[in-house]
Amino acid sequence: MDAGKSTISGVFNGSRLLEIPFYQRAYVWGEEQWERFLGDMEFVTASKRPYFLGSIILKQASSGNTWSEVSEVRTVIDGQQRLTTMVIFFKALCARIDADRLFERDFVLETGEVALRHGKYDRQDFEKVVSATGCEPVEGSSSIVLAYNYFLKNIDPEKVDRNTIKSNVQFVCIDLTEGEDEQQIFDTINSLGVRLTTAELLKNYFFNRENEQAFKECWEDVFEPTAEKREYWEQEVVTGRIKRTLVDLFFDAFLQILVQDKKRGVTTEDKLFYSRTSNLFQSYKDFIGRYCNGDKDEILDSMKAYAEVFESTFDPGYCDADIPSAPGVERLNVLIFGLKNSTLIPYVLYVRKNAESSGEESEVFALLESYIVRRTLVQATTKNYNRLFTSLILNEVKDAETLRKALEANEEATTYMPGDDEVRRAFEESCLYNLQSKGVLYLLESAIRPGMSSTALLGFNQYTLEHMMPKKWRNKWGALDDEAATRRDRKLLTLGNLAIITHSLNASIRDADWPTKKQGKGYKDGLALCAAGLATMAGALEKESWDEGDIADRAEWLADKALEVWR
Template sequence: MDAHKALITNIFNNSTLVEVPFFQRSYVWKEDLWGRLLEDMEFVVKTKKPHFLGSIILKEGRKPRQGENFADCRTIVDGQQRLTTFLIFMKVLCLKLGQTALFDCQFRIMGQMIALRHGRNDIQAFEKVMTLSKAEIIDNPEPASRIIGAFNYFVEHIDESKLDIMTIFVNTQFVRIDLDADEDEQQIFDTINSLGVNLTTSELLKNYFFNRETVGEYERKWADVFEKDDETKVYWDREIETGRIKRAIIDIFFDSYFQLFIQDKQYNISNEDKLMYSRVDRLAQSYQHFINKYCGGNKNIVLDQMKEYAECFRNNLKPNQCGMSIPKEEGIERINVVIFGLKNTTMIPYILYIAKNVQDKNELNKMYGILESYIMRRVVVHASTKSYNNLFTSLILNKVLDSQTLTLRLKGIGDATTYCPDDNEMKIGFETSKLVNLQSKGIIYLLESKIRSDNSSTALLGFNNYSLEHLMPKKWRNNWGACATEDDAKKRDSLLLTLGNLAIIPQALNASIRDAAWNVKKAGKGQNKPGLLLCASGLYTLHDVLQKNDWNEHEIENRAEWLLANAQNIWKI
C-alpha cells in the first residue's frame, strides 16, 4: 500500500484508465453535495490555498487489451462519488469557459476515450454528458439519472467568472492510496471508511466473479437470484443482528455457503486456512484465496451451485416469520423464530445444509424439532452460545443428514460449552434461571405455540407481537405489601425474575396497571387501561393464573413446575 498526497492531475495523467468496478453501486450524490463541491471550488479560487477533497483508494487493475490505448489501469475502491462529481464539474466549467481542449487533454487518454470509465449502472449517462459540446440543461427522463442531474445542476449554478481552471488544478488535493493486486481492499476500506458506507462482501464478490465480458453469466447466476425485482432486493439487503454487528442477509448467505466448502473433506483445507476463513471481515478475500488455492482458480466450482443454495436459503430462512403465527408441528417456521427471534444465527449454515440436502420432508422436520429442543434446553439453563459456530460447522463436516445421527451427536457431546442439558438441569433452570427478556419470551412463546388447542378461539400471533410481563411486578413493594422478613423479601425478588412469574401478552400494560396490586392488575382500570383478563385471556401458558385470587411465591413455584412438565414433554431429544 502506498499513500501520498496527489493533485487531480496526478490521478488523471493522459495515460491511466480509472475504472469503476462494473457491478459497483450507482452514483448517488445529490444537490447538497454538488452545492458543497461548487462552494469549495469557489473558495479555492478566491483564497488560492490548497483544499483537501478526501481520500481516493485505487487498486492495481487489469492489463490493456489489444487496441486499448492506456498504459496503466486502476480500479476505484473508494472515491467513485467525488471523482465522478469532479469530472462532471470540470466538464461544465470547461464548456462555459470555452476550454474543451484543456478538458480533453487532461481527462481523456491520448485525447480520445474518457479516463474515468463507469460501471454498469451509470456508464451510458456518464459517457453521454462527457460527449456534450454545450453547457445546456438536457432532458433527464424517469427514472432520473443522478449523473445527468449533476450535469444540469452545474450548468445552472456555475458562475464561470468566479472560477479558474488552473487554480483549481494546482490547489485541489487528495490523499491517494494505491493498492497492489493482492492487497485486501475490504479491510483497508473499512478502516478508512471515509464515506461511512461499508463495502459489503456481496459487492466485492460480484465484482470478483463477473466482469464486463461476462454479463450474460452474471444475469443468469447473480441478477436472477439477488436482483430480480424490488421484493428480492429488499430480502437480501435486510440487515440482521449477528452477535455485536448487523449484517445484510446476502452476506450471511455467502458466509453460510462458504462453510459448505470449508467443511468438505475433499478439499483437505489446512487448519491455518480454516482459521483465516473464519474471519467474517475478510470473507470476500477468503473466497478468492480458497478458489485460487483449492480449486485451481476455477470460479465455477463455487458459482455452479450458488443459485440453487441461494434459492434454498431464501425459501427457508425468513426473518419475517417472527411477525407471523407458527404451527405447533416441528418445522422450519419454528426454527426461524429460534434463529431470528432468539438470535441464534450461528445455526444458519447447518440449517442451509440440511434444507438443501435432506430430501425426506418428515425426516427434515424431525431434525428441526431436535435442533429446537437442543437450543431451547440450553436457553432454559442459561448455557453459553460461544461454541455454537464450532458445533454446527462440525455437523456439516461430519455430514450429519439424518435425525438419528443428529440425536447421537448432540447427546454425545461431552464439552461443557455445547452439552445437552438433561431433565434435572431443566428443572433447576425453570426454578432459578434469571434470563434476559428475549430468552424468557422465546421459551414461553414456543411453549404456547405447542400446548394451545387447535380449536382455540384466540389466534396465536407472531413472536414479535408479544411483550414479556412480570406477573408479580419488580416494583412489588409499592402495592403488594411487605414481606415478614428481609430474607423473605430477597426470596421474592429472586423468584419474580424466574420463568414461573413471566408471561407473554399481546400488548404491554399501562405502567399504573403493571405495578398495581394483583386484583387491579387482573381487572385493569377501564378500557383505556386494560388488565390481564382483557389482554391475556386465551393464552394457554397462563393456564389457571387468571383465576387465582392471590399471586405469591407458592403460585410462582407451582407455575414453574407446570411449565417445566410441558417443556420436558415438548423438548425431547
C-alpha cells in the same frame, strides 16, 4: 499526506513518540471490546494470517512542541483506543511470560518513556500500568487499569504469540504534515466514505464481460430479478454486535459449507481464517485460489442452488407471523432471528439442501429446537456453537438419528445437551434475559395451544414480556423481612412469574396489587384482557392471589409442558 500499510513495529518504531492531545476523550473501551480484541489476537496467532486492525491518523507535532530526546513526535488524531489497547495488551502479555525486557524493547524509547504518551485524563493510570512489575493486578478503577487487569487474567500464553502478532497485525497509517487539516481528513474517512458490501465485492470478483450469461443465471436471476427479491436479500438483521444483510449471511453460510467438504482438504488454520465474517470477501478469494485452482465456476455451479434454498428457508418476517406447533423452518426462524441464534444458519441451510426427505428434515429441526431451547433455559454458553455446527456439516450429519448420537456423544461443557432434571430446575431457578424468557414462552405457547383456540396466535414481535408479580412489589404487595424479600426478588424473575402479553400494561396497572393487575382499571387493560386465551396462562388468571407458591406451581406446570414439547 502519506498513507500506507504499517505493522506494529512500523507504528512504534523505537524513536517516535506518539502523543494523545489533552483535549481528546479518555480511554473508554470496556470488557466487550477487550474480549473481542483478545479473540482477534488469538485468531492471528492461530491463523498466522495478516489481520487489518483499522486506520490510524498521526500528525506531525507543531514546531513549538519538539523534544530533543526523540527523533520525531506525532499527535494521535484517530486511533487512540486501539493503540492504547495494543500497548496494554503487550504489557500484560509480557508480564504473563515474565519478559518485561521484550515490552521495553518494543514500546519504550531510549529516554525510558513509553512511546505512547497519554493526555491529561489517563496519563497517571497509564503510566502506573506500563511501569508495573511482576504479574499482580494493578489497583484502580479506571478503564486503563481495568483493561490491564482483564488481559492479565484472561491471556493464555499458549494461544497468543507475541512475534506472530507483531508480524501480522496491520494498520493503514495516515501521516499528516503540520499544516494539513486533520479534521477534514478525519471527517471524510469516518463520515463520507461509502463502503462496498460483501455482495458487491463478490459480484465484481466473479463476473466480467466474458461471462455475462453466467452473471444473468447465477446472480441477476437469483439476487436481482425484481425489486421484491432485492428487498428480501438486502434486509438487515442484528447478529452479535453488528447488522448484516441476508445476502451477506448467505455468502457466509455458503462458504462454511464449502470449506467443510472433506474432499477439498481445507486445513484447520484456513478454516479458522475463513470463519471470520470480517474477512468474507478475502476468504472467498483465498479459498478459490488455494482449493479450487482459481476456478470461480466451481463455486458458481453450486451457489445458485444454495441461494434458492436459503431464500425459501430464512426470513425475519416469520417473527411477525403466527407459527405452527410442529417443528419446521417457521419455528427455526424465530430461534434464529427472534432469539439471535444466527450461528445455526449454515447447518440449517446444509440440512435443507441435503436431507433425503422432508420427514428427516423435520426430525432434525425438532431436535435442533430442543437443543437450543434447553441450552437457553439452563443459561449455557453459545460460545462454541459455530465450531459444533460446522463439525456437523463436516461429518455430513443430515438425519435426526445421526444428529442425536452426535449430541449424546458430545460431553463438552460448552456444547452438551442438558437433561430433563436440569430443564426442570431451570424453570424454577433460572433468571433469563427478557428476550430469552419471551422466546421460550412464545415457542411453548405456539406448541401447546389448542388447534381450535378462540384467540389467534400473533407473531413473536407482537408480544411483550410481563412480570405477573411486579418488580416494584414492595408498594402494594406487603412487607417482608430482608431475607424473604431477597428470595422474592429473585423468584419473580423466574419463568413461573413471567407471561407474554399482546401489549405493555400501563405503569399504574403493572405495579398494582394482584386484583387490579388482573382486571385493569377504567380504560387501562389488565392481564385478563392482554393474556386472554394464552395456553401458557392456564389457571393463573383464576387465582385470587399470587405469591411465591403460585410461581413455583406454575413453573412446575410449565416444565412438564416443556419436557413434552422439547424431548
